[in-house]
Amino acid sequence: MKVSTRFSDAIHILAYLNIYQDTKLSSENIAASVMTSPVVVRRIMGALQKAGLIQTTHGSPNPHLAKQPSAISLLDIYYAVEGNRQLFSVDPTTNPECIVGGNIQKVLDQTYQEVQNAAFGRLSRITLEDIINDILVAHTKEENQQ
DSSP states (O other), rough: OOOOOOOHHHHHHHHHHTTTTTTTOOOOHHHHTTTTTTEEEEEEHHHHHHHHHHEEETTEEEEEEEEEEEGGGGGHHHHHHHOOOOOOOOOOOOOSSSHHHHHHHHHHHHHHHHHHHHHHHHHHHHHHHHHHHHHHHHHHHHHHHH
């Protein structure tokens, strides 16, 4: 099963919009950074706009954040691009006559919910500003090592 990269791509796009806000922000330029197609970028940006995280003008390469990076949590971004999708899913077709098959679903449902609550709690405390700052620190560190 392939894991979706929409969430990380959305964070990437938002950080790019902030860091490169004084440049031409076409979907082609953004796609070159994400290493995907402009169509994928536009699709993700549509979801981000619908969630109120960015503002765009049709036909203009000037998207920008609708909020300060400190006011955008990673959980906000997750919900914008993934919706209410669960992090984990339990196989619904197990043998109810088996001790494991008859109980695994309810046990894992509870465990998975606990893990998801912890993950979402952590994502709610990390902001886009935190990610941008980490990117800039990593970039500065790389430059200083050259």
